[in-house]
Structures are given as structure tokens and as C-alpha cells.
Amino acid sequence: MTLKASERRRARSATGRAVAINGATLVAHAMRQIHPDVVACYPITPQTIITETFSEFVANGLVQTEFVAVESEHAAMSVCIGSAAAGARTQTATSGPGLALMWELLWVASGSRLPIVMHLCTRALSAPLNILCDHSDVMGARDTGWPILFSEDGQEAYDNAIQAVRVAEHPDVLLPVISTQDGFTITHGIERAEILDDASVRSFVGEYSPHRPLLDVEHPTTYGAWDYHDFYFEHKRQQADAMEKALGVIEAVGQEFGKLSGRSYGLVQPYRLDDAEFAVVVLGSAAGTLRSVVDDLRSRGVKAGMLRVRVLRPFPTKAVAEALAGVKVAAVLDRALAFGAPGGPLFEDVCVALTTNGVGPRLVNYVYGLGGRDTLPAQFLQAFEDIRRIAKGASAQPVVRYLGLRES
């Protein structure tokens, strides 16, 4: 489902002001304003809006980007790798199975230190076939060496898309970056958002100065050499170092973006956590609903709070531990299953963050919203009630629980 023609016209003419628009179109606008040299995409629900809208920008001459309409996502990432190595500012967009098909090459891109930006519209993975939102796709890409930014809404998806370019291309980082938005909830949900003016975005991302490009034919460079055991380990360590440095860069870019837009971003976003006894930890669009649940509980005198994790990789261990240090019991919400693991992916990260920093709120894990299942305020409220009971001595078993699931 794409926007009606009238909505598209309105979106196209909207710059530097507030508009009603969906997240995917917003990201297409960010791409238009960033004006990458090469974009290679394959349409897939719910990302298709991005590919279609950007194709229109190309067709109408609004960008001089080379748009490569490939035959698969694997080819999209292959084209991106060639293009980025050649020295071009390069982007792609995908969802769920498309990201899964790219998986092998996500490692090639990060291992080759190519600052590609990917706009990911999160989606469940088969089987059973499901086109709706969950975070199974992004969790599959979690350890491939790409910094990963999560957006709460369309505005942040737009803002993150712009910041991602600066993070990826920072000389201390030089890593490809994934900027996510939740499928359908954000990609297709129409909301109020502000589009910056083109010149501001252009100047914020700046001119791209590639590192050792292939097209510098006078200075031939070999990309993608193979390593034996004598060098592979050191190269992987260099990647780990770059990832560590990305944490500071993401924070600095988030602050600088605040000066441009009035919207600053950090690694995590605490909400009413200062004196909270009970908290939930979450990624992505569910934070909006949770905020209202926290407000509701606060109005009833319950010391509830929320921690939204904006940066999944590199995981902001210290920031998470600091934010949760005073909490008695916390519920970590995962929109993905890690079959056979002690808990969901975010749960495990939070556990490690707390343990290694010596702070210890009791933790339980809630899996919610798989395959696009709606999660209602009442269900999140249930999670809060559970953790309050645990604080009073109820068992924290089972550690992994499900929200909004029919068990019988």
C-alpha cells in the first residue's frame, strides 16, 4: 500500500515544515536530501514505499543518484559494496527476508569498512510467512559489525537516517550503519513530522571524502584480500575497536543534530526513571504506548519508569546500567525470540550490562508483538503488575514470559 497521489504531492513539496506523513516516505525524503551517489534496492513489504518513492525522485530529476534496481537484496548489498569501495556515498533499504538474504554480505561490508547506510523496516521472518513487524530480522544482523539505531517514530526514523551517514563515515568508525523503523507501525503510520530544509541536511551530512577509493586508478587499492590465521584475528579486533568508538560518535552526532533540529539524541532515552522502582526496557515504536502506561501508573502513585534503548549496537552497556541502577525490578521487552537462549536478545544484553557494572535490579523478560501482534496498554500494565509482585516476593520464574499470547 502506498500513498495516494495527493498525499505524495503534499509530501514532495514539504520541506522545512511540519507535515502529516508516514515513516517510510519520510526516510525517502531523508535520502533525497542526503543525495547519495548510489542507491541499490529491491522492493519488499513493508520497505517498498522507500524504493518506490526514491525511484520517483530519480525519475523526476530531483536527485542525480545512480539508482540500481537490482534483482535481489543479495545483489543490492553486492552493488552497495562495489559502489562504496569505488568511493561513492551509498545506501540501501530492506526488510525481514531481504535482510536475511543479505546476511553473508553484511559481514563483507563491515569487514571491508565500507560506510554504507541501510534503512531497515523491521519485519518477521518465515516460516510461517508473515509480512508484519517484529525484530527477528534485525536481531539476525545484530552481530554482523554494523552499528544499529532504533527509531521510536517516523520523526526519529528521518532524523536517524540523516545521522547514520555521519556515524558511518566518521574516520574513527568507517562502518556500515543500519537505521531501523518498525514495519507498518512506523513505515505506514501517518503522523506529524518535521522535514528539515534541503540545504540544512546537505550541509549536516557534508561532502563525502572516501578512504582509498577503487576509482582512484592512479593509486590502485586491493579490497577484499583474504587473511590466514596470521592476520584475521587482528582485523576483527580493529573492527571491534571501531565499534567501540562508534558509541561516542553516535552520541556526539546526536547532540550536533540537536543544534540543527532542536531534537537531540543520546544512546538511551530514560523516561521517569530518576526515582523509579519498576521499569521496562524497550526498543522501537512500543515506547510510545509504554510512555502512556508509565504516566498512568505514576498518576496512581506507582514509581514506574521506562528505558528506551536507541542504540542496539554498539550496546550502550554503561548508560543502560546507570539508568537502571536504582530500579528494584525491571521487565525487558523483546520483539523477537531467541530459540533455546536464556532469554530474548535485548534481555541478554541488559543482563550483561547490569552484571558487568555491578548493579542488580531483578530482571524478567517479556516477548511481545511477534508477527505484528498488537500490544495494548493493558498488556504492558500486566507486565508492570507482575514485576511489582516480584518486588514483593513473588517468584521471578519463568524468566521468559509472553504478552498478548493465546496459550490454550
Add this chain to the structure above:
Amino acid sequence: MVKTLREMTEQAEGLSSGHSLCAGCAESIIVRQVLHAVGQPVVVACATGCLEIATSRFPTTAWNVPWIHSAFENAASTISGVEAAYRALVRKGRMPEKNIKFVAFGGDGATYDIGLQWLSGALERGHRFIYICLNNEGYMNTGIQRSGATIQGTWTTTTPAGKVVPGKPEWRKDLTAIIAAHHIPYVAQAAAHAWKDLETKVEKAAAVDGPAFINVLSPCTRGWRYDPSKTMEISKLAVETRLWPLFEVENGVWRLTYKSTAPKPVTDWLKSQDRFGHLLRPENEHVVESIQRNVDREWAWLQRQCSLATVTA
């Protein structure tokens, strides 16, 4: 138009010596011929395979030209990306037009099998690049396994000649014809020993405005089991037995570029390599007959393509 041998020897080498390809391997010979014919500036992409492994062990490289390896299957889309970047940067005024040529090398495994979709997509999109298939009729980098280019009856480690099955059961797919069906400007088959033929074809491929594909037979001393000194002889025998005809498809016009006056039987080819040793036993006579029938059938089909093209051209 074609460079002389002297001119070739006077050019800078895109692929330097000191790589670790086997003695007797035709790949480095083909690559050097191709790069001489293409000239500079050039950017090269390689699929995973013998050539890539033997020329790029970090911290060394045998490449004196810009070079990229991404993965096994995607050399065509990787070079598409490089070419797209070039087009974009020239259009945006970020770099001057330099008439850079783009070349991708892939083995037969990377081309006939795992990489066919990526190659097909890149050809359909019309990127300006030359794809060279280094066809040694098997997966020779990881051992000696069958590929879609391996002919019937061949012994490989995944089609071993056993008591019940005498080598690879299937014939090969006609990749060159599959590529020609993409109706790209230039498609050809070539062989390592016929250097002038190969060079002419590469020069034609480099001159077209769009994709070009050349399938080059590349004898493999390890996989084919022959003495390393015989590489060129074996290559020539493949053509003389019509097992590997030399032809081109230029803007849809099919043309043989070599026609033997006295074609040899395929048994001459089979006898030259130990990978076919089992086929010479009496109980496998039917396999040899089948190979000859396939070769004759393909030759007849090729003759028809060439005569049709002459009529319609």
C-alpha cells in the same frame, strides 16, 4: 587493431608475478592477456576462487590495478556497483570522465552455478563491464568437485568414478548460449592457447557500450590430471575435438572464429587427461559414445546458429 606480442610484452602487467597459482595453470595467462587487451585504466572484480585466493593473500597482492573481491557469487553485481559509482560521480562532477574499463573474473562454479542470477541481473541492467568466465570445468579451488560446466563422465571428488556410477552423470549446461539469450552486445567463447583470438574478442568486448561476456576454457593441471607442461596442447585439443568451439555473438550475429579442417574424435581429448581414465575401459564405452553425441549435437546447433545469423544479418 589487435596488439602485437611485442606490444603486449612492453605493457605494464596488471597481474604481477609472485602469485601462488599452480605451475601450468592457464588462469594467470588468460588474465594477463585480457588485461593487456583491455588496457588501463581498469578496475577488476573477482569472484571467490583459485584466481582470487592465489593473488590476494594479505598483506600481499599481485594486482597492480584497483581490485575488489566481495564473495563467491556476486562478482557481477560488485562490479555493477563500481560502474554505477563511476557513472554517478562523473555525472555529479565529482570526478572527470576517464574511460575506465570494468572487468569481472569468475570461475565456472561462480558463473555457471552459484553466481548465475547475479550475472543475469547485471547483464539485464546493462552495466558497462566485461565478464570473463575462467572455465576449468569444476570447482578446483576447494578440491576437484563437479560444477555445471563439468561434462558427463568426468571424475571429480563429488562425482567419483565408482562401481555403479562412472563419473558425472549429466552433460553440461550451455552457459554461453544462456548468456547470448540476454541479447547483450557481445558474447564469445575463447581458449587460453588462441591468444590472438582471445585478445581480439576482449578488444571487441571493451569497445561496446554495455555488458560483454567471454567464456574462456582454462585447463587445470591439478583437476584435469595432466603434466603441467601440456596446458596449451590440451587447450588446443579441446578446440580440435569441437568440445570447446571458438565463436562470438556480436550484436546477435553468431560466427565461428575457428573451424578445424580435420576435427579429432573426443577420445583424443579423453585420453589426454587422467580425470577421464576410467572412461577408456570397455564397460564405459557407452559414456564415451554419449559424450561424442553431445559434442556433435552442440556443434550442429552452433552451425545452425551461425548460418541463421548470416541469413538474417
